Amino acid sequence: DVKVTQSSRYLVKRTGEKVFLECVQDMDHENMFWYRQDPGLGLRLIYFSYDVKMKEKGDIPEGYSVSREKKERFSLILESASTNQTSMYLCASQPADRQSYEQYFGPGTRLTVT
Amino acid sequence: AQSVAQPEDQVNVAEGNPLTVKCTYSVSGNPYLFWYVQYPNRGLQFLLKYITGDNLVKGSYGFEAEFNKSQTSFHLMKPSALVSDSALYFCAVRDWGSSNTGKLIFGQGTTLQVKP
Numbered sequence: 001d002v003k004v005t006q007s008s009r010y011l012v013k014r015t016g017e018k019v020f021l022e023c024v025q026d027m028d029h030e031n032m033f034w035y036r037q038d039p040g041l042g043l044r045l046i047y048f049s050y051d052v053k054m055k056e057k058g059d060i061p062e063g064y065s066v067s068r069e070k071k072e073r074f075s076l077i078l079e080s081a082s083t084n085q086t087s088m089y090l091c092a093s094q095p096a097d098r099q100s101y102e103q104y105f106g107p108g109t110r111l112t113v114t
Numbered sequence: 115a116q117s118v119a120q121p122e123d124q125v126n127v128a129e130g131n132p133l134t135v136k137c138t139y140s141v142s143g144n145p146y147l148f149w150y151v152q153y154p155n156r157g158l159q160f161l162l163k164y165i166t167g168d169n170l171v172k173g174s175y176g177f178e179a180e181f182n183k184s185q186t187s188f189h190l191m192k193p194s195a196l197v198s199d200s201a202l203y204f205c206a207v208r209d210w211g212s213s214n215t216g217k218l219i220f221g222q223g224t225t226l227q228v229k230p
Contacts, residue, residue: 004157031216040123042204042222043158058217090157094216101146101165101208101216105157 003027004093004106012112019078021109023091030096032074033103034058034066037088049074050096081113116141118207120221127195127228135190135224137205146208147188148218149179153201161203164188175199195228202226 007022025032031050035043035058045058047066055066063085067075074093078085088110092103119138127133139145146165150158162173169181179190190203203224209217 009155033217035220040222043220045217048217092158096216101218102148102160102163103158103216103218104160105150107157108155110155 004091004104006089006091006106006109008109009107010110010112012114013078013081014114015082017078017081017113019081019111019113021076021078021089021091021111023074023076023093023106024072025074025093025104026072027093027095027104028071029093029104030071031094031103032068033092033094034064034074034076035090035092036060037090037108043090046076081111083113085111086113087111116207116209116219118205118219118221120203120205120224122224123222124225124227127226129197129228129230130194133192133195133199133226133228135203135205135226137188137190137221138186139188139205139207140186141207141210143208143210145181145183145186145188147179147181148206149173149177149188149190150204150206150220151175151201152204152223158204161190195226197228197230200226200228 033048034046049055049068065077091106094103149161164181205221206218
């Protein structure tokens, strides 16, 4: 089974702190994604990566950056956390095989910024 | 613009009754469609997908979905609901509007409540 793990299930940070959310997948998938999930808004794509050191902005990249130094690991960085970044953050991975488009999700990190 | 709509925020059904969770879509290319389920405080789990072939797709946990091209719909169904099916359900479609990656566009989600 594909396994996607996220470094924390729950995180509480203060406004202005630098926050790192880590995601690791064990299936050698090329593509990785970071979403935030808010009630009534569904999942919104923050950033995605289709290869090591390659990244593209999603729909809501402002206030976030990402890093992918190794194929299995994709990090989301909040340079200076703000209260409006309080949310559930979901990481996903996906093989680049064009016959298979489903994404595999981690358990999520619920981030609270106070 | 490409989009996915789930017109119902919540669906309530009695245990043992059939359930339907609705999804409509708008895409610029071939419709690659997905359903995911999210249990409380968990990530999303893949249920089923339509890429090509039979319009009726069978997936995990007894769920199935019907692709209807003329109505641009992909409704999720189950003949007999269980209390344990209570969860948040997301419909998604492949995003053809970007670079050649597997980006998905998600609907806003529908909460399914199955009562004993």
